[in-house]
Amino acid sequence: MGRRRAIAKGQTILWQGETASAVANVLSGTVKLSATTADGREQILGIVGAGGFIGRIDDKASAFSAIALNPVEICLFPRSAFVAMAEHHPEVGAALLERALADLDRARRWLLMIGRGTAIERVAALLVDFAGESTSTRHAFPLSRGQMADLAGLTIETVSRQLGKIKSAGLIAMPSRDIFEIRDMETLRAIAGEQPGNRPH
Amino acid sequence: MGRRRAIAKGQTILWQGETASAVANVLSGTVKLSATTADGREQILGIVGAGGFIGRIDDKASAFSAIALNPVEICLFPRSAFVAMAEHHPEVGAALLERALADLDRARRWLLMIGRGTAIERVAALLVDFAGESTSTRHAFPLSRGQMADLAGLTIETVSRQLGKIKSAGLIAMPSRDIFEIRDMETLRAIAGEQPGNRPH
DNA sequence: CGACCAGTTGAGGTGGTTCAAACTTAGTGG
DNA sequence: CCACTAAGTTTGAACCACCTCAACTGGTCG
Incomplete structure (x- = not known):
């Protein structure tokens, strides 16, 4: 159920200030949530991958835009249908809640990093995050320098x-x-100020 | 249901790094969620008022502490009972989800402010927030200067x-x-860079 | 080959921090 | 009623991390 939709890289799914009547589920690809101040400074507020949720449950204007970082497939629902489903299928609602709380957790951790971290701490945190749980030491940057900058403030x-x-x-x-290639993960984590499990996305 | 508990001002309800087996609902008073870096810099990540929720649904360590800003009453639940209730009573789960998404929204708005805002913009945003929807122009600072600093980064x-x-x-x-006393709300909002409804807590 | 774009490097400026001292206010006890 | 203290706040001066502006580099694609 829901309408499937393909989104090209760089295309905007949801505009800052828009009051969307639909919500979406990300099936594949990566979406950035970002906001722009009146004078053009941009801040990435979150990264949503497969399985993630975009949109609002209420009818208020969105505080940020959602933009595809690469080709993305989403599944669109009318908001009312989505809310109804969450209420009638407890397991769906529970999964949604779990994800929302996880997102909240990540946003708050990132808030600490942005609010109190120095530049090198923030960049180290990005690298640790990019490396993820992967055991391999070699990685490609998933984001451009500009996107890393917008993410790290x-x-x-x-x-x-x-x-x-x-x-x-x-x-x-x-x-x-x-x-x-990571050469000294331990020191990198130490610089990032990593409490165990400190991953922004 | 749940155990009622009174918390004195300044007392810590949940410690950063702790894995709590209980979750709590705030009945009255105000609680700050704050994290501290290894070298002692503090950042307030959120403010929870009456009706708010504290704790984690999973068994991971908390990334932040919850500290009473004034005398607080909370209602403690074992985590398992709480999760079960959310799954069996859809309306509870839905309310919880709604609140989590609202918190997420506030955290992300604040992230923009902290990541890209100048000092005066952040302070103006605090003042606008303190004033809230209230029509009166005179207000008491609900937070000390130090707490305002920790909140604004x-x-x-x-x-x-x-x-x-x-x-x-x-x-x-x-x-x-x-x-x-607010003398020029319009300019203050303009400095705060307020998109309509831009309230961090 | 030449144009273009993302990234790097350099020099200088500035907003916010740091460190330090003065001030205010409320609480305490003589 | 007046020191006296202690905690919170304000103010000042110097410093430094990050930003801004600008030039340069190295790939990529026509």
Whole structure:
């Protein structure tokens, strides 16, 4: 049930300020939630992957936009149908609640990082996050420098410089500019100020 | 149902890093959710008032502490009982979901403010929030300068200086140090960068 | 080859922090 | 009623992390 829809990379699914009458489920791909201040500064507020939920349950205006970072498939529901389903199928509602609380947790952890972390701490946190639970040491950057900057609340230049610092400290290697290899995960986590399980997305 | 419990001002209800086996509902009073970095910098992640929910549904460690800002009454449930109730009573689950999504919204709005806002914008946003929907122009600061700083991701000194600036610009008056009167709400909202409905808590 | 785009590097400016001192206010006891 | 204290706040000066602006580099695609 719901209408399936393909979204091209870079296309906006939901506009900041819009009051959407539909909600969506992400089937595949990655979506960024980002807001822009009146004078054009952008901040990424969250990243939604497969299984994630986009939209509002009430009819208020959205505080942020949802934009596809790569080709995305979503499943659209009218809001009323969605709410009804959540109320009649407890297991759906419970899953939704669980996800909302997990998202809330991530948003709050990120809030600490942005509010109190230095530039190098934020960039280290991004790297730790990109590495995820994966055992392999080699990774591609899933985000451009600009997107990393918008996520960390920094500028492109600062992100680039901090990556340089981390590289020359021997914590990572960067064989090409969109690939990094973790050399010292322990120190990296320490810089990121990682309490166990500190993953923004 | 659940055990009722009175908490004194300043007492910690939930410790950062703790894995609590109980969740709580706030009956009265105000609780701050705050996290502290390894080197002692604190960031308030959220404010929970009456009707709010504290705790985790899973058994992971909490990323933040919950501390009473004033005398608080809470109602404690074992986590399992709470989860069961949410699953068997759809309307409870729905209410919980609604609140979680609202909290998520506030956290994300605050993330934008913290990530991209200047000091004066953050302080103005606090004032607008304190004023709330109230029609009266005179208000008491519900938080100390230090708490405002921890909430805005600034230092006490910066909060004090920005308040001074806002005062001498004639946007507010401060007849005593814990009372303020709004003189120019429109400009204040404009500085806060308020998209309609931009309230962090 | 040349244009373009993302990323890097450099130099200088600035907003917010840090450290320190003065001030205010409420509470306490002589 | 007046020190005296203690906690919170304000103010000042110097510093530094990050931003801004600008030039440069290295890939990629026509």
